[in-house]
Amino acid sequence: MSKGKGKLVDTSAQLDNLPWVEKYRPKSLSDLVSHEDITSTIETFIDANRLPHLLFYGPPGTGKTSTILACARKLYGDHYKSMILELNASDDRGIEVVREQIKNFASTRTMYSSGFKLILLDEADAMTTQAQAALRRVIEKYTKNVRFCIVCNYVSKIIPAIQSRCTRFRFAPLETEQIEKRLETIVEAEGINLTEDGKGALLKLSRGDMRRALNILQACHAAYERVDETAIYNCTGHPHPNDIHQIVHWMLSEEYTTVFQRIESLKQDSGLALQDILEEVHLYLRDVELPSNSKVFLLEALSDIEYRLGEGANETIQLGALVGAFKLGTSLASPQA
Template sequence: MAELTTPMDIDGDDNNPSLKPNNKGKNVAVSGPSHGKATPWVEKYRPQSLADVAAHRDIVDTIDRLTSENRLPHLLLYGPPGTGKTSTILAVARKLYGAHYHNMILELNASDDRGIDVVRQQIQDFASTQSFSFGIDNAKASVKVVLLDEADAMTKDAQFALRRVIEKYTKNTRFSLICNHVNKIIPALQSRCTRFRFAPLDSFHVTERLKHVIEAEGLDVSESGLAAVVRLSNGDMRKALNILQSTHMASQNITEEAVYLCTGNPLPKDIEQISHWLLNESFTESFKRISDMKTRKGLALVDIVREVTMFVFKIKMPPDVRVLLINDLADIEYRLSFGCNDKLQLGSIIASFTKARSALVAAAK
């Protein structure tokens, strides 16, 4: 594909906002490791092409083939944060339009007004305006892209208005909707798009991408430190890169302990100790010791609950007791997310384990 060299003057026309480069939403890295040290690694190492996307090769290859054949449909990409949804669409735009793709894409996310007026004015104006750019194949130059990131934040009225806009301007515009919760997108919009689910990245792909960054930045990372970053990221590549960068800023040697201290998460050995108290000590003693550790190490109770829940899966106990205990912990985590009192919820945790311990004793008899 030929490179864009001389965009027409109309592309920079200040009197026509629909033809101006759109810089809203997430900033986009133009090149990889050439960025300065102050650049967040999330943007510095954002994939620049579809081949660079870390995972979901089946989805990426399908979109790549549709793009090459000029059969790109309207897209609805959904799944947890940091799984490559936005990067995939931006890579598609670069493939279609080259380095000056900003002239051919309107990018909006939840930081912008997402009401019905935006659909009727900004999006419709952009979609209805014909764009011409030298250096782009005519078939591709006639099609622009509207990227609606975090589309599940759109109001219902805006989504209903978008239905008609999508139908009306299908000949010259492709709409790409990105969201975390697909159930918040009305069925009428879902039916107009080809849906792809981006699942959380598996540890292998996160590890491989982090190794690339570690090598490029010349970092000193231990195997346990890398494993800790991967574990705490929970399949979120953005979170993994942020943890790696923040830990590097705090410590030259990235170890497991440095990662946990930087993120404020309880160390595995602390969780083992807390679990031991919960299973063996009295209510008063457990409450006192856990409160002391929580205050001394600055731990959040919700993080303790989350880690203890994972530890419960490693403990040998009857399945019915495990299910009841995990359900209790899930209820406590839910209440903590709404700002319930920490002391009351800590008491609930200890009470849940006391009940489970009684059930274990009864089962042993």
């Protein structure tokens, strides 16, 4: 319990109401489950009081934001919130933010320390080129007072001038074992009835993304007493592996019209999106024995269909293209071809 203005605040209740992504966010660099080479290098910078500007990039949910927040705790202790400015560049990405919020924070001296403060610029790859150009000058001008940590998914969208001013670290997708270890801790702490097949499905769907794994687990725990494989797939709306096996079997062996109608019916009954079906069919094809020319043809066709879906193409038409591609692909595999 902590005392607020005239009333007591139950901190344990506040923690229970938090999303698990925040509730179980690592508090220190040693709590992070991966990227030991990166965390050890940053710890060396901090111990030597020579922290440079940082650029973290890599897929979502790999610990980029958690790492810099853990750095802030190590640098400033309990006062870290007043020593760090967090901006999400996908919302505040205009040049005004660079000239006002960042500039104002960077130009003020620290209150609890004689050293520097931190500016965390999240999703910086969403910033406009003009804002990044303005940021370049702010980084140079206020290096004495602040260190910038720029976080993004795609480093190619950060202008070279900013990249050259930062020490870059790439955060790779997490290993399955690393996610599994953290999940076991949370399952025990929350008293979740997670089955082995449910854990396998959760790890498969997470694809190296810890945030995604925790969000799926929390949603399933809220909806089901027993979190098994079926619960995981029902909760996420993701195609079940048995459905994907059936779809591929139909496309490889059945007549075009029959296949199209069956898949369309399955999509409607299970509420599946063609985009999700494409992703799972792609993964399934990697383990199916097909002649090389057929597999290459099908993978190329899948990529074209995914691109068209991303550009807003009609799902029904693209489903027809998917079935047609498999008919052509199987003909390449036949002796007549």
